Amino acid sequence: MMLNEIVSTAVKKFGVGREQLLPVLQYVVSQEKWLSEDALLGVARAFDMSAAEVYGVASFYSFLDTKPRGDYVIRVCRTVSCDMAGKEAIMEALEKTLHISVGETTADRKFTLLETNCMGWCAEGPAMLVNDYVYTGLTPEKVVDILQGYMAGA
Amino acid sequence: METITLTINDIAVEIDKGATILDAAKKIGIRIPTLCHHDDLCAAGNCRVCVVEQKGARTLQASCVVPAAEGMQIYTNSRKVREARKTVIELLLSEHAGECTSCYKSGNCELQGLAQEYLACGDAFIDISDKSPIDISSPSIIKDDSKCIRCLRCVRTCAELQGVSALWSTHKGNKTKVETFLNKPMHYVVCTNCGQCVNRCPTGALTERNYIEEVWRAIDDPEKHVVVQTAPAVRVGLGEALGMGSGGVVTGKMVSALKRLGFDSVLDTDFTADLTIMEEGTELLARLKSALQGRKSATFPMMTSCSPGWIKFIEHEFPSLLDNLSTCKSPQQMFGALAKTYYAEKIGVDPAKMVSVSVMPCTAKKFEANRPEMYSSGFKDVDYVLTTRELAHMIRQAGLNFADLEDGKFDSIMGESTGAAVIFGATGGVMEAALRTAYEIVTGREVPFKNLNIEPVRGMEGVKAAGIKVENVKDEWKFLEGAELKVAVAHGLVNARKVMQEAEKGMSPYHFVEIMACPGGCIGGGGQPIPTSPAIRLKRAEAIYEADEALPLRKSHENPEIAAIYREFLGEPLGHKSHELLHTHYTPRNRT
Numbered sequence: 001m002m003l004n005e006i007v008s009t010a011v012k013k014f015g016v017g018r019e020q021l022l023p024v025l026q027y028v029v030s031q032e033k034w035l036s037e038d039a040l041l042g043v044a045r046a047f048d049m050s051a052a053e054v055y056g057v058a059s060f061y062s063f064l065d066t067k068p069r070g071d072y073v074i075r076v077c078r079t080v081s082c083d084m085a086g087k088e089a090i091m092e093a094l095e096k097t098l099h100i101s102v103g104e105t106t107a108d109r110k111f112t113l114l115e116t117n118c119m120g121w122c123a124e125g126p127a128m129l130v131n132d133y134v135y136t137g138l139t140p141e142k143v144v145d146i147l148q149g150y151m152a153g154a
Numbered sequence: 155m156e157t158i159t160l161t162i163n164d165i166a167v168e169i170d171k172g173a174t175i176l177d178a179a180k181k182i183g184i185r186i187p188t189l190c191h192h193d194d195l196c197a198a199g200n201c202r203v204c205v206v207e208q209k210g211a212r213t214l215q216a217s218c219v220v221p222a223a224e225g226m227q228i229y230t231n232s233r234k235v236r237e238a239r240k241t242v243i244e245l246l247l248s249e250h251a252g253e254c255t256s257c258y259k260s261g262n263c264e265l266q267g268l269a270q271e272y273l274a275c276g277d278a279f280i281d282i283s284d285k286s287p288i289d290i291s292s293p294s295i296i297k298d299d300s301k302c303i304r305c306l307r308c309v310r311t312c313a314e315l316q317g318v319s320a321l322w323s324t325h326k327g328n329k330t331k332v333e334t335f336l337n338k339p340m341h342y343v344v345c346t347n348c349g350q351c352v353n354r355c356p357t358g359a360l361t362e363r364n365y366i367e368e369v370w371r372a373i374d375d376p377e378k379h380v381v382v383q384t385a386p387a388v389r390v391g392l393g394e395a396l397g398m399g400s401g402g403v404v405t406g407k408m409v410s411a412l413k414r415l416g417f418d419s420v421l422d423t424d425f426t427a428d429l430t431i432m433e434e435g436t437e438l439l440a441r442l443k444s445a446l447q448g449r450k451s452a453t454f455p456m457m458t459s460c461s462p463g464w465i466k467f468i469e470h471e472f473p474s475l476l477d478n479l480s481t482c483k484s485p486q487q488m489f490g491a492l493a494k495t496y497y498a499e500k501i502g503v504d505p506a507k508m509v510s511v512s513v514m515p516c517t518a519k520k521f522e523a524n525r526p527e528m529y530s531s532g533f534k535d536v537d538y539v540l541t542t543r544e545l546a547h548m549i550r551q552a553g554l555n556f557a558d559l560e561d562g563k564f565d566s567i568m569g570e571s572t573g574a575a576v577i578f579g580a581t582g583g584v585m586e587a588a589l590r591t592a593y594e595i596v597t598g599r600e601v602p603f604k605n606l607n608i609e610p611v612r613g614m615e616g617v618k619a620a621g622i623k624v625e626n627v628k629d630e631w632k633f634l635e636g637a638e639l640k641v642a643v644a645h646g647l648v649n650a651r652k653v654m655q656e657a658e659k660g661m662s663p664y665h666f667v668e669i670m671a672c673p674g675g676c677i678g679g680g681g682q683p684i685p686t687s688p689a690i691r692l693k694r695a696e697a698i699y700e701a702d703e704a705l706p707l708r709k710s711h712e713n714p715e716i717a718a719i720y721r722e723f724l725g726e727p728l729g730h731k732s733h734e735l736l737h738t739h740y741t742p743r744n745r746t
C-alpha cells in the first residue's frame with residue numbers, strides 16, 4: 001500500500017477525533033514500521049492538527065518510531081532484573097551477529113536493534129521483543145538461533 | 155456566585171468558588187512567585203515555584219492550580235515553603251545555561267529574578283542543560299534550548315492564543331523538549347514569527363533576533379544617511395521598557411531619543427498608515443464597484459494586509475484565500491519603498507547611501523523586511539527592523555534619561571500623520587481609519603459616530619462585527635446607495651482562523667475584514683515590552699485612542715503630506731506608481 005492509502009485506510013477505520021490519533025499512528029507503524037515525515041504530515045492534515053503536535057505525540061511513545069526501522073525491530077529489556085540476568089551478553093551477541101550497535105538498523109533494512117524498558121518478564125529474564133513477539137530466558141546461543149530463523153525469512 | 159472563605163498567612167479571605175489559592179493570595183496583596191503561570195494562558199502547574207503549605211496536608215500545594223477550599227489554612231512564607239522554592243529554583247537552574255552576564259534577556263528574565271530573590275545557587279545540582287545548537291535560522295526569533303526550563307508557556311501561547319502550534323512539547327521525562335515539527339529550524343515551519351512566545355518566555359530561550367549592532371554601525375558610518383520610522387504602537391509601549399509604567403503616550407520623547415541616538419531623519423510609519431488607508435480604502439471601493447456593477451468579479455471579504463504574522467499564517471493555512479488579501483503592502487514596507495525613492499529624491503540623498511531602519515512592536519516585521527518581494531525601490535526597502543525592546547535597549551546604552559527628554563517633532567515630508575494612523579496600533583484601528591475615510595469619500599459626510607469614534611470595532615473581544623448603512627451617496631457612488639457595508643475585526647490568530655474557516659466555506663457575510671496576528675493588535679505585538687497581560691494591553695489601547703483624540707487631524711485623507719505625495723509623486727491611489735511601490739503579492743506555503 002502507498003503511504004497515503006495507509007493513512008486514509010487508518011482514518012476510515014478509526015475516524016479523525018482527537019482520541020483517534022494514537023490508534024491511527026499505531027496503524028501506520030504496523031504497516032510501515034515507522035512514522036516518516038510524510039506520514040506525520042498526512043496524519044496532521046487528516047486530523048486538521050498542527051504537524052508539530054502530531055510529532056509531539058509520536059515522540060512521546062517509544063513504540064511510535066519517528067526514525068526508519070527495519071522489518072524486525074528487536075527491543076532488549078534494559079531494566080535491572082534483565083540486566084542482572086545477563087542482558088549485556090545478549091546485546092553483545094545481537095550486535096556481533098547483526099554487525100550493528102544498539103540504535104542502528106542493518107543496511108538491508110531487515111533488523112533494528114533497540115533497548116526497551118521493563119516488559120514484565122522479570123522472572124524469566126533476560127527478555128527481548130522481536131516486533132510483537134516476546135522471547136524470554138535468553139542465552140547468547142539462543143539469540144543467534146532466533147536471529148538465524150528471521151534471517152532465513154521466518 | 156458561591157464564595158468560600160480560607161485563611162492565607164492567618165488573614166481571612168473570601169473568594170469565588172473555583173478560584174485558585176494563587177488568586178486568593180493576589181486578592182489580599184500577597185505575592186506568590188510563579189514561572190509557568192501566565193495571565194493569558196491556561197494553568198500548567200509544572201514549574202512548582204508557586205508551592206505553598208496547607209495546614210494538615212501531607213505535601214506542599216502548587217497554588218496556581220489548586221482551587222481554594224472552604225476553611226483552608228495556607229502559609230506562603232513558612233520555612234518549609236522557602237526551602238522548597240529555593241530547591242525548585244536551583245533544580246530549574248540546573249537545566250538552564252545560566253550565562254547571565256552575556257544573555258540578551260538579562261535584567262528582564264523571570265528565572266534570574268527569582269534566583270536572585272531566593273539567593274539560589276546556580277550550580278547546586280549538576281548541569282543538565284540542553285546542548286543543541288542555537289536556532290538562528292529565522293530573521294525574527296532565536297530559539298536557544300539551553301535556556302529552556304520547559305514551562306511550556308510558549309507551547310500554550312502558540313496553541314491557545316494563535317492556534318498555530320508551531321511549537322509543541324516533544325519526547326518525555328527528562329528528555330522533554332520544546333520543538334518544532336521534527337525539530338526543523340524555525341524558519342522552515344509554520345511559525346508566523348509573531349513573537350507572542352517571546353513575550354511570554356520567562357527566560358532567554360526565545361528572544362527576538364536583535365539588529366542593534368547593525369544599526370549602531372550604520373549610524374556611526376558618516377557616509378550613510380540613516381532614516382528611521384516608528385510604528386504607531388511603539389509610542390504607547392516604549393515608556394514601559396524604560397521604567398515609566400504602562401499606558402503613557404511618549405511620542406515626543408521617543409522622537410528626541412531617536413535624534414540623540416544619531417538617526418539622520420526621524421520619520422513616522424503613521425504617515426504610510428495614512429497612505430495605506432488611501433490605497434486600501436480605494437481598493438475596497440474598487441472591489442465593491444466591480445461586484446455591484448457586475449462587470450468584473452471581485453473577491454470578498456477583502457482582508458487587511460498590515461500584519462506580517464497574519465500574512466504568513468494565511469499563506470500557510472489558507473493558501474486558497476490569498477486573493478482575499480488586500481494587495482497593499484504594510485505601512486512599514488510602503489515607507490521603505492518610498493524612503494529610498496520619493497524621500498531620497500526630495501532631500502537629495504543617493505538611495506544607495508541610505509539605510510532604512512524601522513522601529514516596530516513586532517518581530518514578524520523582521521521577516522517581512524527580508525521577503526524577496528520587498529525590494530521595489532531597487533534596494534532593500536527596509537534594511538533593519540528593531541523592536542520596541544531593542545530601541546529601549548539602545549536608549550539605555552546611549553545613557554539617555556528617557557523620562558526627562560524634551561518632546562521632539564518628527565521631520566517633515568514623511569513625518570505628518572493623523573489620528574486615523576495612530577489607531578492602527580490597536581485591534582479595530584485599521585477598520586476604523588478605513589471607514590472614516592471611505593464613508594466620507596462615498597457620502598461627502600463624516601462617519602455617523604459620535605466624535606468619529608467607531609465604538610463597535612473597538613475593544614478586546616476576539617471577533618467583532620459591525621454594519622454601516624451607506625445612504626445619500628454622491629453621484630459617482632450611486633451603486634452603493636442603501637447598501638450596508640458589513641465588516642469584521644479579529645485579533646489573535648486563533649480568532650483569525652474562525653473568520654477564515656467561514657470564508658473558506660463561502661459563508662462569510664462580510665465585505666471587509668481586519669485581522670491582526672497579535673492579541674489586542676500591535677499594542678500587544680511580539681516586539682513590545684515584556685511582560686504583557688490583558689490589563690497591560692488594555693492600558694496601551696486606551697493610550698492609543700487618547701493619542702488619536704489629541705491630534706488635530708483624525709482622518710487619513712486630510713493629511714497634508716499625503717495630499718502632497720499624491721500631487722507630486724504617486725498621482726492617484728492605485729495608480730501606476732502605487733502599484734509599483736506600494737502593492738505586493740503573496741506566496742502559498744505548506745503546513746510543516
